[in-house]
Amino acid sequence: MQEQKVQYDVAGWVDLYADQLYNYALSRVDDADLAKDFVQETFLAGVKSIDSFEGKSAVKTWLISILKRKIIDYYRQKEARKTTPISHFFREKGRVGHWVPEAAPQGNYSEMEEAIDNKELQEAIAKCIALLPGKWKGVVLDKLVEEKESEEVCKEHEITPSNLWVIVHRAKLQLRECLERKWFNA
Amino acid sequence: MSCEKTSYLIEKRELSKLSLGEKFSMQFHLLWCKLCQKYSSDSKILGKILKALHKHEGHSHLSASEKEEMKKKLASS
Numbered sequence: 001m002q003e004q005k006v007q008y009d010v011a012g013w014v015d016l017y018a019d020q021l022y023n024y025a026l027s028r029v030d031d032a033d034l035a036k037d038f039v040q041e042t043f044l045a046g047v048k049s050i051d052s053f054e055g056k057s058a059v060k061t062w063l064i065s066i067l068k069r070k071i072i073d074y075y076r077q078k079e080a081r082k083t084t085p086i087s088h089f090f091r092e093k094g095r096v097g098h099w100v101p102e103a104a105p106q107g108n109y110s111e112m113e114e115a116i117d118n119k120e121l122q123e124a125i126a127k128c129i130a131l132l133p134g135k136w137k138g139v140v141l142d143k144l145v146e147e148k149e150s151e152e153v154c155k156e157h158e159i160t161p162s163n164l165w166v167i168v169h170r171a172k173l174q175l176r177e178c179l180e181r182k183w184f185n186a
Numbered sequence: 187m188s189c190e191k192t193s194y195l196i197e198k199r200e201l202s203k204l205s206l207g208e209k210f211s212m213q214f215h216l217l218w219c220k221l222c223q224k225y226s227s228d229s230k231i232l233g234k235i236l237k238a239l240h241k242h243e244g245h246s247h248l249s250a251s252e253k254e255e256m257k258k259k260l261a262s263s
Contacts, residue, residue, distance in 0.1 A: 011257045018256065019247050026246055036248065040256050044263055090190040097188025099221045107224030109231035116238045125235055143201075144236040150201055161202065169197040176225075176232050 008059070010047055017060050018043075021067055028071050028138060030130045038074075042067040068156065075134030082133050084174050103177060112183060121183065128178035136171045143168065187215045192222045196229055 018039055025035035045066050046053070053062055089103045090096075099105075115121045129140055135157065142153045143164070154164055195204060195212040204212065216222055248256075 010260055014253045014256050014260070018253055022248050023246055032246075036252065039248070040259060043256060043260055047260055047263055086190070090188070097190040099189050104221045105224040105228045107227060109228040112235065113231050116235055121235065122239055125239060140236070144233065145240050147237060147240070165194070165198045165201055168201060169194045172197055172229055172232060173193065175236075176228055179232065179235070180228075 008050060010043070010050075013043060013046070013059065013063070017063055020060065021063060024064060024067060025071065028141065029074075038067060038070055041070055045070070072138065072157065075138065082131055083136075083170075084177075086170070086173075089173050089177075105176065106180060106184075108180070108184065109176075112179075124182040125175070125179055128175050128182065131178060132171055132174060136167050136174075139164065139167050140171050140175070144172075187211045189215075189219060189222050189225075192216065192219065193225050193229075196222070196226050200233065 021039045021042055022035055025038040026032065029035050029038065042063055046063055049066075053059075057065075087100075089100060091098050091100055112121060129137060129145075132140060139153060139157055139159075142148045142156065143150065150161060150164060153159075154161060159167070192212055192215045195208055198204060198208075199212070216226065
């Protein structure tokens with residue numbers, strides 16, 4: 001018996017999905033050219049692996065999953081940059097584990113709460129997210145910005161729940177200080 | 187308990203249930219540590235700022251010629 005082959009309008013995908021994929025990539029790599037390359041590669045990979053696409057999910061979901069994989073791989077290759085060491089925040093001598101005075105929270109975020117829909121504040125936090133190491137960035141966007149279920153985030157980034165807690169803690173320490181600097185010292 | 191551990195538990199609390207022991211040591215530390223109290227309130231607001239970002243996600247576009255370019259590469263693949 002001959003297998004039934006569905007014909008896909010691959011060029012039509014570009015019209016339908018390119019912008020959505022592009023925005024997705026852009027929010028994760030913060031570089032227009034790189035994001036565009038990712039979109040192109042995603043379509044190419046989609047064409048190549050079209051036989052393994054069984055129509056179980058929507059084309060868009062399937063393409064996004066390819067794109068995600070590519071971005072995760074990209075960051076895996078260039079890890080461990082832009083990480084503020086934990087010793088920047090907490091003492092390693094004397095009162096071990098207590099706040100280093102210069103990095104201690106000022107408790108002045110309540111002033112920012114009123115500006116939560118302010119465009120400049122959003123740009124500032126986006127810049128701070130962009131400064132995070134790649135792996136943290138994806139976790140922060142998925143868990144703290146998009147508020148996905150922890151289980152899903154762990155699966156996608158291939159981490160355990162305790163990895164997630166550690167990454168969120170480290171990322172928020174770094175973001176808290178970064179945004180405070182950008183907002184109050186700008 | 188250290189501030190490092192306390193700030194960790196402050197974050198973990200948002201993601202998962204703390205054990206009774208964790209809850210107790212965190213609350214006890216927070217009773218007297220002004221800096222961790224500040225961290226806790228800053229962190230909550232930071233969380234709100236991050237969530238608000240989702241509502242304002244970008245609507246960028248690739249140009250028609252960029253899309254045509256993509257189609258060409260696809261056709262020749």
